[in-house]
Amino acid sequence: MEKFMYLFRGQDDRMSTQTQAQTDEHMQKWGAWMGDLAARGKFVAGEPLHKEGMQVNGSGKTVTDGPFVEAKEVVGGYLIVNAKDIHEAVEISKGCPIFEHNGKVEVRQIQKMEL
Amino acid sequence: MTQPGNVHQLVGHLFRQEAGKMAAVLTRIFGLHNIEQAEDIVQDTLLQALSAWKFKGIPENPQAWLYTVAKNKTVDLLRTQKRRHEIENDISVLLKTEWTLVPTVKNHFLKNEIDDSQLRMIFACCHPSIPYESQIALTLKTLCGLSTSEIASGFLTNEETISKRIYRAKEKFKTENIQLEVPVNDLETRLDAVLKSLYLLFNEGYNSNSTNEIIREDLCSEAMRLCILLTENEITGQPQSFALLSLMCLQASRFDARLDDQGEIILLKDQDRSKWNSKLIGKGIEYLKQSQSKQGATEYHLEASIAACHALAEDFDATNWKYIYNVYCELSMIKPSPVIEMNKQCFGVCRDH
Numbered sequence: 001m002e003k004f005m006y007l008f009r010g011q012d013d014r015m016s017t018q019t020q021a022q023t024d025e026h027m028q029k030w031g032a033w034m035g036d037l038a039a040r041g042k043f044v045a046g047e048p049l050h051k052e053g054m055q056v057n058g059s060g061k062t063v064t065d066g067p068f069v070e071a072k073e074v075v076g077g078y079l080i081v082n083a084k085d086i087h088e089a090v091e092i093s094k095g096c097p098i099f100e101h102n103g104k105v106e107v108r109q110i111q112k113m114e115l
Numbered sequence: 116m117t118q119p120g121n122v123h124q125l126v127g128h129l130f131r132q133e134a135g136k137m138a139a140v141l142t143r144i145f146g147l148h149n150i151e152q153a154e155d156i157v158q159d160t161l162l163q164a165l166s167a168w169k170f171k172g173i174p175e176n177p178q179a180w181l182y183t184v185a186k187n188k189t190v191d192l193l194r195t196q197k198r199r200h201e202i203e204n205d206i207s208v209l210l211k212t213e214w215t216l217v218p219t220v221k222n223h224f225l226k227n228e229i230d231d232s233q234l235r236m237i238f239a240c241c242h243p244s245i246p247y248e249s250q251i252a253l254t255l256k257t258l259c260g261l262s263t264s265e266i267a268s269g270f271l272t273n274e275e276t277i278s279k280r281i282y283r284a285k286e287k288f289k290t291e292n293i294q295l296e297v298p299v300n301d302l303e304t305r306l307d308a309v310l311k312s313l314y315l316l317f318n319e320g321y322n323s324n325s326t327n328e329i330i331r332e333d334l335c336s337e338a339m340r341l342c343i344l345l346t347e348n349e350i351t352g353q354p355q356s357f358a359l360l361s362l363m364c365l366q367a368s369r370f371d372a373r374l375d376d377q378g379e380i381i382l383l384k385d386q387d388r389s390k391w392n393s394k395l396i397g398k399g400i401e402y403l404k405q406s407q408s409k410q411g412a413t414e415y416h417l418e419a420s421i422a423a424c425h426a427l428a429e430d431f432d433a434t435n436w437k438y439i440y441n442v443y444c445e446l447s448m449i450k451p452s453p454v455i456e457m458n459k460q461c462f463g464v465c466r467d468h
Contacts, residue, residue, distance in 0.1 A: 027218040034215050038208035047213050077214065 003044060003110040004089035006079040006096070010072035011103035029097040037081060042092060046079030076103070080110070126168065129177055130161050131333075134260030136233065137185050140223050142257075143232040144189060146204050147239055147288050147295045150257070156192070160185045182224045189220050204295070233258060233344055234351060235295045240284070241309040244291045249284040250312045251319070252277050259337040261330075269319060269330045297350055306351060310359050310415065313338045313345075317363050321370075328378075332370070339363045346402070354408035358415035361406055364399035365422035368392040384431045396426045417446040436462055 015023055037043040051074055055066040076098075083089035086109060093105045134157050141153035163184055164177070174180045193210050202210060209215040222228060240254040255261040255269075263277045270277070287293065298305040320334025342360045345351040372390035375381050403419050412420075421442050428434040443459040 024218065024221070027215075028222065031209055031215045031218050031222065034212070035206070035209055039205070043208050045212065079214070 001082050002085065002089075004081055004083050004086070005108050005110060006046075006081065006089075006093055007075050007106040007108065008048075008077045008079070008096075008098050009075055009104050009106065011076050011098055011101045012072075014101055026097060026100065029100070033095050033097055034079075036095070037092070042081045042083065044080040044082060046077065048077035049075060051076070126165065126173070126177075130164075131260035133178060133181050134161060135258045136229050137181065138257050138260070139232040139236040140229055141185065141189060142236060143228075143295060144193075144202075144206070144210070144220065144223055146202050146207075147293060149202070150285060150288065152192075154257070156185055156188045159188060186220050186224060190217060193220070230344055230347070231297075233341075234297050234348055237309055237341055237344070238297055238305055239288065239293050239295050241305075241312040242287065242291065242293050243304070243308045244293070245284045245287045246280075247312060247315060249280040249287075250308075251316050252280040253284040254312065254316065254341070255334070255337065256281050258341065259333075261333070261337075265330055265333075268327045269323060269334050271323065297348070299350060302350065302353075306345075306353060306356070309345070309351075310342075310355060313342050314359060314362075314415070317366070321366055335363070335367055335370070339367065346405075354406045354410065355413045355415055357402045357406035358413055358419050361399045361402035362415050362419035362422055364395045364402060365419060365426050368395035368399065368426060383425065388430065391426065399423060399426065412445070412449075414446060414450045417442050417449070421446075 015026070018026075034043060034046075051071075053066065055064050056062070057064060081089060081092060083092060086107065089107050089109070093107055096105055098105060137157045137160065138150075138153050141156055142150050145152050160181055164181055168174070168177075193216060206219055209219040223232065236258055237254065240257060241250045245253070252266055252270075255266045256263065261269075263274045263281070267274045267277045317335055317338035320331045320336075320338065323331060323334075339360065342356065342363060345356040346360050368391050369386065371392065372386040372388070373381055373383075399419070400423055403416075403423055406416060406419070421439055424435055424439050424442075440459065440462045443455060443462055447455045447459055
């Protein structure tokens, strides 16, 4: 079994204009999806992220505000799952409620370091 | 907004009801082995309400106020990493990540989830490995929000005895590895145990010699409330659950007629039947109809039928004693006891005169 990280990007802004009930309903779907992953032994870890942050850059460790990428490229959160291979990981990701809000999921395998 | 001065009287009843619900929900979240944690949050929430409301008055929706405070305390506690890892249940993973922590906690405070948590809690409290007297004490403490002193007063015993019973029951949660679930696979046996416990709880309120009339009525109404929860659920709403609820309604309909001003029992024969609660009689009959099943009558069916026969009789002499005698004969076959045998003989005499 390998581990994969999902990077969630580009969730559109509709949460800020939706009613509380609509937001709740959407978050229930995340709960149901993750609950299902957990029940199948797929869930490892994950957290949502604030849109804003700071960047510490290069050898000079200069600190800037950021990330200044396009809104739809900002990472909105991550999730780590167990899967047999990248194909299974991709299949699992298709159940993610982020697609309802026009987002995208980048699927990356966790690299095991050589001894 | 209620005036601050009335806070103490008004919150008593509300606190009792909501404490039981919140304890069930929080135990569902934290797990049965962390029940003390759940009870601590409930206590903190009620204390916070009391001190806030004393100055500001009772909020418009006190229940929502309590739930918001309890939810916040719960989420705060779950965010401390240490506590999260101690939780092992089907929702524990949802509590480990911010993706789902808040929605999961919120979700468990919705009406249907509160009912579900209470049902799970009833089955845990009334687990067959716990002695009946401890089952009842624990049910009253956790699900009905009664204090140990109130329970002791209802059972004519002291607080220490009740505390011991509750402590022993909680120990059983751990030693017997009791699960917080509605036991679908072993439903009949487990439901029997729950109904028996609620039946005893109701009788304790109905028949006890405790002089504390308020507590006695509370025992009866709590037994009925929990029985209603059982009947409203698809899995536990079995014929025997409806039969017990019917019996409770029919018995409770005579609550106001069966004691005189000195608190002495008035015999059925001498009761003022106009004091019988016709609304409860109607409900009792309705539930009795809903309890009909192909599997045959349980003791609750038979006892409810007897109570219904009394309730529908114009007066004592017009009672259908023959019917009652026959039902007692049936009852003594499925539930042999000296009291039933004696009743059977008495009603045999009534029938013959």
